[in-house]
Amino acid sequence: MALKLYVDRMSQPSRAILIFCKMNKIDFEEVRIDLAKGQHRSPEFKEINPMGQVPAIVDGRFRLSESHAILIYLACVFPGVSDHWYPADLFSRAKINSVLDWHHSNLRRGAAAYVLNSTLAPVLGLPLNPQAANEAGKLLCESLSKIESIWLKGNAKFLLGNTQPSIADLSLVCEIMQLEVVNEEDRQRILDPHLKILQWIENVKNYTSPHFEEVHEVLYKVKERLQRRLSSGAKLNSKL
Amino acid sequence: MALKLYVDRMSQPSRAILIFCKMNKIDFEEVRIDLAKGQHRSPEFKEINPMGQVPAIVDGRFRLSESHAILIYLACVFPGVSDHWYPADLFSRAKINSVLDWHHSNLRRGAAAYVLNSTLAPVLGLPLNPQAANEAGKLLCESLSKIESIWLKGNAKFLLGNTQPSIADLSLVCEIMQLEVVNEEDRQRILDPHLKILQWIENVKNYTSPHFEEVHEVLYKVKERLQRRLSSGAKLNSKL
Numbered sequence: 001m002a003l004k005l006y007v008d009r010m011s012q013p014s015r016a017i018l019i020f021c022k023m024n025k026i027d028f029e030e031v032r033i034d035l036a037k038g039q040h041r042s043p044e045f046k047e048i049n050p051m052g053q054v055p056a057i058v059d060g061r062f063r064l065s066e067s068h069a070i071l072i073y074l075a076c077v078f079p080g081v082s083d084h085w086y087p088a089d090l091f092s093r094a095k096i097n098s099v100l101d102w103h104h105s106n107l108r109r110g111a112a113a114y115v116l117n118s119t120l121a122p123v124l125g126l127p128l129n130p131q132a133a134n135e136a137g138k139l140l141c142e143s144l145s146k147i148e149s150i151w152l153k154g155n156a157k158f159l160l161g162n163t164q165p166s167i168a169d170l171s172l173v174c175e176i177m178q179l180e181v182v183n184e185e186d187r188q189r190i191l192d193p194h195l196k197i198l199q200w201i202e203n204v205k206n207y208t209s210p211h212f213e214e215v216h217e218v219l220y221k222v223k224e225r226l227q228r229r230l231s232s233g234a235k236l237n238s239k240l
Numbered sequence: 241m242a243l244k245l246y247v248d249r250m251s252q253p254s255r256a257i258l259i260f261c262k263m264n265k266i267d268f269e270e271v272r273i274d275l276a277k278g279q280h281r282s283p284e285f286k287e288i289n290p291m292g293q294v295p296a297i298v299d300g301r302f303r304l305s306e307s308h309a310i311l312i313y314l315a316c317v318f319p320g321v322s323d324h325w326y327p328a329d330l331f332s333r334a335k336i337n338s339v340l341d342w343h344h345s346n347l348r349r350g351a352a353a354y355v356l357n358s359t360l361a362p363v364l365g366l367p368l369n370p371q372a373a374n375e376a377g378k379l380l381c382e383s384l385s386k387i388e389s390i391w392l393k394g395n396a397k398f399l400l401g402n403t404q405p406s407i408a409d410l411s412l413v414c415e416i417m418q419l420e421v422v423n424e425e426d427r428q429r430i431l432d433p434h435l436k437i438l439q440w441i442e443n444v445k446n447y448t449s450p451h452f453e454e455v456h457e458v459l460y461k462v463k464e465r466l467q468r469r470l471s472s473g474a475k476l477n478s479k480l
Binding site: 050051062064065066067068069070072073076077090091094095097098100101102104105108109146149150 | 290291302304305306307308309310312313316317330331334335337338340341342344345348349386389390
């Protein structure tokens with residue numbers, strides 16, 4: 001029985017796992033859990049992940065949630081995964097774990113809350129919250145600056161000075177990609193000062209082509225629809 | 241040269257690492273980075289951890305930050321660490337990683353923000369924020385309920401149905417212990433409905449005795465001083 005991935009491509013950690021599996025030729029079945037329809041809160045999905053969050057996986061009798069734990073599990077359990085994604089060397093591995101841990105309370109918290117409160121809230125039946133978006137935007141910009149000055153220091157192509165990407169590159173870049181759906185002016189204001197970040201995103205895109213663009217297609221479509229609705233002044237609703 | 245731990249015992253992840261090292265007889269030197277004095281922002285400490293956060297470690301020429309990454313590194317690198325802390329079995333390990341990842345955006349986010357905004361902010365030169373404390377309190381209570389119903393399901397002594405603690409038990413319990421410093425009435429209101437959580441905290445305390453209480457002594461002293469000041473109506477300041 002193939003590995004089952006319970007995902008929504010609108011979720012950034014779901015996309016990271018999809019790209020990882022495609023890059024490493026891991027055979028899987030994609031089960032869509034539509035967040036906009038609240039399918040992550042259904043009793044059926046709670047059987048898979050009682051926390052009610054995507055992504056989650058079922059591998060045989062084994063169930064697992066949380067994207068970083070899933071990426072590490074897949075990298076360790078599937079034999080064909082190249083070492084650079086999650087090196088066997090304990091020191092390299094520890095540094096990648098450290099980036100992934102930092103991500104939760106910094107880049108993810110900033111980016112996800114910014115996108116939600118500035119743009120996506122109505123899709124999930126919530127009100128926009130400019131004040132929360134503003135605070136999250138600050139954390140996001142600080143996080144981008146720190147990534148540039150610490151993990152992309154010098155001429156590093158990928159995080160931690162690596163010449164090939166790790167699961168940390170994939171997780172963090174998919175997070176930043178979520179900004180595609182916000183107002184183009186705001187997105188540029190946030191990202192354009194960070195030249196190293198922009199180059200790093202390109203590096204990850206190129207390395208994981210064509211899977212990166214294919215998995216992100218849904219995001220680009222939502223972006224287009226949101227822009228059309230915003231320019232026509234229509235009210236956002238859940239039918240994106 | 242012994243392992244150096246850069247910590248402040250007022251920081252919950254710092255305490256988790258101290259207890260872990262003491263339990264596993266890992267020789268270390270404790271270097272105090274006083275958060276209330278802003279020492280984590282000093283140029284000297286930024287040489288150790290450019291992110292300016294405790295805990296951080298230096299092991300020979302290797303530097304590492306983020307408490308979960310540090311706990312995993314110590315468990316994998318030091319030969320005397322009992323397997324139950326971070327099992328070699330990939331499935332058990334994946335489940336522990338999942339708990340640790342979940343912790344960041346749920347229990348930690350709720351508990352740390354609640355304690356900060358309800359109690360500790362003035363110590364760090366910040367204003368109290370009852371609205372933020374209220375929102376964080378909700379996330380904290382939801383997180384406690386989820387831990388009880390999912391990872392402490394049945395008669396589990398420790399998380400995930402284990403009979404001995406893992407690094408996840410240590411990290412999460414040290415987080416909840418931070419509630420010691422809040423108003424006793426509020427602490428009881430939050431914790432008392434969660435009988436399984438209370439029993440689990442006792443289980444971790446007993447298993448890691450006497451190190452647990454020794455490492456938490458500073459927290460109990462701060463609690464006493466805060467209570468004395470509150471009962472005398474004095475204004476809180478940084479000199480705790």
